[in-house]
Amino acid sequence: MALNFFKNLFSVSELDDDFYDELEETLIMSDVGMKASAEILDDLKVGVRAARIKKADQCREILKLIMKQQLEELTPEYPMESEKTIVLVVGVNGVGKTTTIGKLAFQLKQQGIETLLVAADTFRAGAAVQLGEWAVRSRTEMVSQREGADPAAVLYDGIRAARARGARVVLCDTAGRLHNKKNLMEELRKMRRVAEREAGDYRVFTLLVLDATTGQNALNQARQFLEVTHVDALALTKLDGTAKGGIAIAIQEELGIPVAYMGLGERISDLKKFDTDEYLDKLLGLDGDEETEEEE
Numbered sequence: 001m002a003l004n005f006f007k008n009l010f011s012v013s014e015l016d017d018d019f020y021d022e023l024e025e026t027l028i029m030s031d032v033g034m035k036a037s038a039e040i041l042d043d044l045k046v047g048v049r050a051a052r053i054k055k056a057d058q059c060r061e062i063l064k065l066i067m068k069q070q071l072e073e074l075t076p077e078y079p080m081e082s083e084k085t086i087v088l089v090v091g092v093n094g095v096g097k098t099t100t101i102g103k104l105a106f107q108l109k110q111q112g113i114e115t116l117l118v119a120a121d122t123f124r125a126g127a128a129v130q131l132g133e134w135a136v137r138s139r140t141e142m143v144s145q146r147e148g149a150d151p152a153a154v155l156y157d158g159i160r161a162a163r164a165r166g167a168r169v170v171l172c173d174t175a176g177r178l179h180n181k182k183n184l185m186e187e188l189r190k191m192r193r194v195a196e197r198e199a200g201d202y203r204v205f206t207l208l209v210l211d212a213t214t215g216q217n218a219l220n221q222a223r224q225f226l227e228v229t230h231v232d233a234l235a236l237t238k239l240d241g242t243a244k245g246g247i248a249i250a251i252q253e254e255l256g257i258p259v260a261y262m263g264l265g266e267r268i269s270d271l272k273k274f275d276t277d278e279y280l281d282k283l284l285g286l287d288g289d290e291e292t293e294e295e296e
């Protein structure tokens with residue numbers, strides 16, 4: 001795990017202005033964002049005073065607690081585990097939408113939840129084939145049409161098929177929109193409309209997938225998607241490959257959308273529900289993983 005910008009910070013012995021400056025810099029470098037970083041710092045100073053702490057290495061746990069409280073102001077829901085749900089999985093190209101669907105289908109399968117995959121990324125050549133491979137791996141059925149078909153029509157078919165087959169969850173893949181491509185964003189709006197119209201007793205849930213390695217850019221992408229669609233939760237992928245995982249804090253703070261899932265690798269089992277403790281231990285280097293430090 002490479003998430004350890006913080007590791008050396010706490011070996012500084014004194015809790016002086018230099019330490020706080022460096023901590024703020026580190027938070028910002030980790031993509032926690034200016035606003036959240038400033039708040040964390042203020043809270044930490046209060047906590048340090050209250051606990052009469054003098055050494056830097058003693059405030060790491062307080063820092064974690066403050067960040068944990070901040071993250072836990074929002075609690076993600078997982079309706080796909082307990083009710084009939086149509087999950088629209090959206091995000092720009094390459095963030096990990098299709099992979100996340102495959103992993104999620106696998107998890108639901110393990111819980112005995114009947115799931116149907118819908119290949120509504122008809123834009124990119126080979127997208128349905130890629131999703132089909134995940135369908136095989138997760139032993140889940142899939143609905144698709146020819147390349148170039150209207151994605152909203154594929155979704156419509158998928159919802160009908162789900163109802164006919166008694167599938168409880170529909171996981172719908174979508175084309176990787178560049179957020180500045182107006183027609184693609186418009187198409188997404190249409191898909192959400194179709195989903196809501198056809199949903200019946202299914203709940204419509206939009207999961208926005210963001211790549212943690214893209215840092216502040218992920219935040220910008222989220223803002224663009226929010227202009228065209230409601231977003232219920234986020235999946236933050238590629239947390240296994242970045243030291244900048246702080247973006248989860250920035251996003252929750254600025255957009256008020258909870259992170260529901262974290263992607264930790266390319267394998268089918270590498271998706272976890274977002275866990276604040278695990279996440280913060282990685283971010284702050286509290287997980288005892290010295291790997292990267294030695295490599296550097």
Ligand SMILES: Nc1nc2c(ncn2[C@@H]2O[C@H](COP(=O)(O)OP(=O)(O)O)[C@@H](O)[C@H]2O)c(=O)[nH]1
Pocket residue numbers: 091092093094095096097098099100176237238239240241262263264265266270
């Ligand atoms: N390391 C890592 N790679 C991931 C993760 N999620 C997806 N990927 C990789 O990211 C690339 C793009 O994924 P894909 O699902 O095709 O993205 P899409 O275009 O949004 O559907 C693939 O090579 C995936 O294996 C993750 O959590 N960790």
Ligand SMILES: [Mg+2]
Pocket residue numbers: 097098099121127173176
């Ligand atoms: Mg895809």
